Amino acid sequence: MKIKTTVQSIEPNIADLANGWLKSYKLPYKLEQESVNAEIDKALSDYYSKNGGTGANRPDAKILLQNKYLEYFPILIEYKGYKDKLVKLDSDGQVENRTSKNEPNFKNINSYAVNGAVHYANALLHHTSYIDIIAIGMTGHKDETGKIHHTIGVYYVSKSNLGAGQKVGEYTDFSFLDPKNFDSFIDKVKTLQLTPEELDRLKEQREKEIDLCLVKLNNDIYQNEKGLGENDRVYLVAASIIATLGIPGKVAPLEKSDLKSSTEIGNKDGDIIVRKIKAFLDNKEIPVEKKNLILRTLENTLTTENINKVENGESQLKRVFTKIVDDLGIYYKIGLTTDFTGKLFNEMYGWLGFSQDKLNDVVLTPSYVANLLVKLARVNKDSYVWDFATGSAGLLVAAMNEMLNDARQNIKSPQELTQKEIKIKTEQLLGLELLSSVYMLAILNMILMGDGSSNILNIDSIKDFDGKYGFGKTDSKFPADAFILNPPYSALGNGMNFVEKALGMMNKGYAAIIIQNSSGSGKAIDYNKRILAKHTLLASIKMPVDIFIGKSSVNTNIYVFKVNEKHHKDDVVKFIDFSNDGYTRANRKKSSNNLKDTDQAKERYQEVVDLVRFGKSKLKIFTDREYYEGSIDPNNGADWNQSSPIDTKPTLKDFKKTVGEYLAWEIGVILKHQNVDNLGK
Incomplete structure (x- = not known):
């Protein structure tokens, strides 16, 4: 019997061996139950544990070390005692701490040394001011002679790699932590770079996690927190995020423990959050009128009696604040360059359905479509970009990312690059939004992006905008040379009124708008004719019908214009049928991924950009049936949605094919009859 x-x-x-090394380097290491400092202790206590609860995150050893520049680096170490339990990686070579459904993979976090250490490191990213953390895993086994064999995994977990972790190198002991070696180790760590492809993959993964978190958060607030309208929910998330951002050396981030749920007048939880937001905005040097508008809007929700009422020692406001920080904290702290508040808005308003006309107007552009518009408008580091119906500023976020990336690739002087990044955020973007609740989201979005909020204006772009900067250089015209837009459906000419006004205020450049395609086939004839009298239509792109799935089933086109150059009847217009963009969409509330690249989606989007810019020579994936170069009549205004003409005149080849098919059929019939006759004999 076996x-x-x-x-x-x-x-x-393993612990004895490793801790012996740490002792020999005279390092101030702390064991499982010991404290490094209150900030780290609290972060480990507040973050969800390796089993999904809270409060039981205890690395086997932890150290806080400084390099020669006096920068602090938390070191978190996890030990295991089995042969193959060092690290579990996914198919992309990343530490696999999430499941295929984008939920925490507690099995891996519990079982593997590196996975556990990276989990602890994310607790610090989420809940502390540390943005560079070293996660170390070590395991081992005894061979048949009793000799110990050990393996070590050393990973760098930071804001720059979105908390995923990067392997630093191969190590056989911990001597890289020895004070005499630590500076060169950190120098090596700081040279680690993710490839653009790896970063894109991680961003996609993080975006899916954000979607799941927002669904969970909104569901929780919707079901368990009574008396909060949709605007209240949006404002509470905005207020909580601003209050916890902080400004290094100036404004400390608001902690959950700072909210005492007091009933004392002037010291209720809402008062504390308002004071923190005011301190943040004061230090951001946001113009007085904008600051007052933000404070006024948020104060209306934060200081209401019900939300500050204390029951069982806790206010509803503290409870909701805690949920927001716990669920979302890491995503805005690691600085994702995504339309964060657009996702928030879509999720919050998703509960209403879209029965109200005003809400039906606010359908936010998916990020991959926003990126397409930005590229079609030829945005670069020197562009001046505006959006006349900015929504949550998703299009401006996409434009800002494109401008910053271009600057980083082309400016080699760090000092010059820093100045350019500030200029892009403060001077080269302008957005207009009329709905105050959505305007607040746009402001928050641009604050989260490092503050491109300077020139987001809460005015009617058709009636009240005069083309000038809203803040800063208020006497100067904004020199726009790139226009991007997803207009409200109910606007005049389906939104072509925005296009006419914006293009009319530009001297040069390009525009890319996504709009109901009926605006190009009869709903906006007068606007279109006036636009073509001054500007050229370069391309008309038919978009997939389900691009706004779950929000709207409207048919849309993207129209691309060259500004300030009259359209001639012989100008070539590129008509692209982009109905198959390579993505498959679903609309399932609980799905971890409602958007799947099933047919070269990224390549298709790039090909559309290349076709619009360079023409037919760039045809690879698309066929002549999907790409057609034609012309429009500038005096028509209803012929913007053309498709590739089908030649109905039969050719000799068609004739031969038809005759061949007929003969094959006739022979088949004759043979069939012969077989029947033979059977009858």
């Missing part, structure tokens, strides 16, 4: 033997963990031996 007796099953259980392999015993040698974790105590």
Whole structure:
């Protein structure tokens, strides 16, 4: 009979060996139950544990070290005692701490040393001011002679790699932590770079996590927190995020423990959050009128009696604030360059359905479509970009990312690059939004992006905008040379009124708008004719019908214009049928991924950009049936949605094919009859 033997963990031996090294380097290491500092202790306590609860995150060893520049680096170490339990990676070579459904993979976090250490490091990214953390895993086993064999995994977890972690190198002991080696180790860590492809993959993964978190958060507030309208929910998230951002050396981030749920007048939880937001905005040097508008809007929700009422020692406001910080904290702290508040808005308003006309107007552009518009408008580091119906500023966020990336690729002087980045955010973007609740989201979005909020204006772009900067250079015209737009459906000419006004205020450049395609086939004839009298239509792109799935089933086109150059009847217009953009969309509330690249989606989007700019020579994936170069009549205004003409005149080849098919059919019939006759004999 076979007796099953259980392999015993040698974790105590591994810990003894490793801690012996740390002691020999005279490092101030702390063991599982000991404290490094209150900030780190609190972060480990507040973050969800390796089993999904809270409060039980205890690395086996932890150290806080400084390099020669006096920068602090938390070191978190996790020990295991089995042969193959160092690290579990996914198919992309990343530490696999999430499941395929984008939920925490507690099995891996519990079982593997590196996975556990990276989990602890994310707790610090989420809940502390540290943005560079070293996660170390170590495990081992005894061979048949009793000799210990160990393996070590050293990973850098930071804001720059979105908390995923990067392997630093191969190590056989911990001597890289020895004070005499630590500076060169950190120098090596700081040279680690993710490839653009790796970063894109991680961003996609993080975006899906944000979607799931927002669904969970909104569901929780919707079901469990009574008396909060949709605007209140949006404002509470905005207020909580601003209050917890902080400004290094100037404004400390608001902690959950700062909210005492007091009933004292002037010291209720809402008062504390308002004071923190005011301190943040004061230090951001946001113009007085904009600051007052933000404070006024948020104060209306934060200081209401019900939300500050204390029950069982806690106000509803503190409870909601805690949920927001716990669920979303890491995503805005690691600085994702995404339309964060657009996702928030879509999720919050998703509960209403879209029965109200005003809400039906606010359908936010998916990020991959926003990026397409930005590229079609030829945005670069020197562009001046505006949007006349900015929504949550998703299009401006996409434009800002494109401008910053272009600047980083082309400016080699760090000092010059820093100045350019500030200029892009403060001077080269302008957005207009009329709905105050959505305007607040746009402001928050641009604050989260490092503050491109300077020139987001809460005015009617058709009636009240005069083309000038809203803040800063208020006497100067904004020199726009790129226009991007997803207009409200109910606007005149389906939104072509925005296009006419914006293009009319530009001297040069390009525009890319996504709009109901009926605006190009009869709903906006007068606007279109006036536009073509001054500007050229370069391309008309038919978009997939389900692009706004779950929000609207409207048919849309993207129209691309060259500004300030009259359209001639012989100008070539590129008509592209982009109904198949390579993505498959679903609309399932609980799905972890409602958007799947099933047919070269990224390549298709790039090909559309290339076709609009360079023409037919760039045809690779698309066929002549999907790409057609034609012309429009500038005096028509209803012929913007053309498709590739189908030649109905039969050719000799068609004739031969038809005759061949007929003869084959006739022979088949004759043979069939012969077989029947033979059977009858």
